[in-house]
Amino acid sequence: MRVARNRGPGVTVEQVATDFGVHPMTLWKWMRRADIDEGAKPGVSSQESAELREARRRIKLLEQENEVLRRAAAHLSRRICREKDLPVVKELAGDGVPVTVTCRVLKLARQPYYRWLDQPVGGAVLEEAYRANALFGAHREDPEFGYRFLADEARSTGAAMADRTAWRICRDNRWWSVFGKKRGRTGKGGPPVHDDLVRRDFTASGPNRLWLTDITEHATGDGKLYLCAIKDVFSNRIVGYSIDARMKSRLAVAALENAVARREHVDGCILHSDRGSQFRARKFVRALDRYRMAGSIGRVGAAGDNAAMESFFSLLQKNVLDRRKWTTREELRIAIVTWSERTYHRRRRQAALGRLTPVEYETVMATPALRAA
Template sequence: MKELAVDGVPVTVTCRVLKLARRPYYRWLGKPVADAVLEEAYHANALFDAHRDDPEFGYRFLADEARGAGAGMAKRTAWRICRDNRWWSVFGKKRGRGSKAGPPVHDDLVSRNFTATGPNRLWLADITEHATAEGKLYLSAIKDVFSKRIVGYSIDARMKSRLAVTALNNAVARRQNVAGCILHTDRGSQFRSRKFVRALDSHGMAGSMEGSGRQATTRPWSPSSACCRRTSSTRRSWATRKELRIAIVTWIERTYHRRRRQASLGRLTPVEYETVMTTLAIQAA
């Protein structure tokens, strides 16, 4: 109608031919985008940002994140927008045996060569889950390939991108000189999230990720898997998350770092190996 009016056809004639009322047309002409449509667009944008940061969130958590960003809405509204755009939690989808992880956000800089000539050259990270009577507990651990030491870890009741970011920040705070260090991970959503990628960039580290042909079951380097296997070796059940958390921290800091001797380290513990190698480096200098 607007184009016809520009060409000289009166709006009255066009409305009569199309059997439309003139008032809605003039109302639309004054405000092409209704307030409700604009508000929903803002809601959808906030939900999309939250979903991109944390793909594991369902619509309820996405609504909470959007509310924190200033785009408050009802849970039902969030569900409808997520449904229409197919923004589902990665944990909510049914997976068959042939399911695949998401696309890698980094190239594979390791190519299964898990060796390092010095500390803070190559780190490996992973996330595992462990059951308790209160519910699941998740561990994200980062291991330095050079000394096999767990340089950082994070434990939480929810497997969000924050779990991986906290473990990374913990490792950086402990080691400090990490610029140029490669961090190799699988293609889990936590490691592909924008928050984790930004954290790597802020620390000057290089991300590395398994290629599309790698299977999760072929990860002998998984640091957090080793922790969970050791804490469950007695086949005991854990009553509370706190009890399991204490067991994991105790095993890492007391048993693994200071008591567990490894053949690849010359029968030294990770702490002993780092101490010896640091001393030799100082003497050589």
């Protein structure tokens, strides 16, 4: 939309839509929606529509919760009063709700509540505090002791506990031995979650057989901008990407979901990456399993294991990122999308593809007669 609005004289919206590979009517709809959101034209904005959908969702959720409470009233009336219910009674009493009313609604007896007020800390909590105090005293005197030695010292002072209990208390309070192994980052990549199925053979017999992915970053006046792109080895086309201000696992997951939405038939496709934490995250691995794709990961510190993806980022670096200084993240994002969709996909011919662009190569190779020939 930014490119269409700032188009030069003689350039039509239809030409811009063709450059980006979208239907002209779709681009007109996007521009009209943007005018409504900005207040230039009357209509229901996207924010108002989202708020209305959210309100309807919350109303439906509240109705369901009320129905659950209504049907569970008989079961709640037979339950035994527990101490975790009593702070609610005290909180409501502080807001002016009588204790009698609260106990009647929650089907609680008032006697346990008043007993709890006299002694709010139970015996189990006190015993846990005594054990923690004994462990802390032993740890302060001998910081080199592990949890087993600390448990022995605590038991000698009368605080009986099992070794497992001592370990749990020390873990929760982070009381580690000074001679214990280092905790923190080692500067090396973590363990692989997949085998290396590619082994630097960046060839594919058809589309959606082998994808490559990686993440790059660039500084702007607003801060760093991160790009996660997915490349189809068959045509060298960027089939999916995600741009965000933070390099979290959701960046890689969003790029994968974008690629799957574009290509659809991805069963059995191999997605190869380096050993970054974003590609080893459980969210990303679950996304691969959800789309029935196979993961592949290269070695630590071996840039050649993902060289075909690095070549695209090198082109992006020379043609977009390093051309000038970028003031805002939004400015750089528009430049990346424009260069990828207009120049790289539809204008830049590649020798490896027979002097065709990635879009032309996929169109030609998708013809059954040419494929058979």
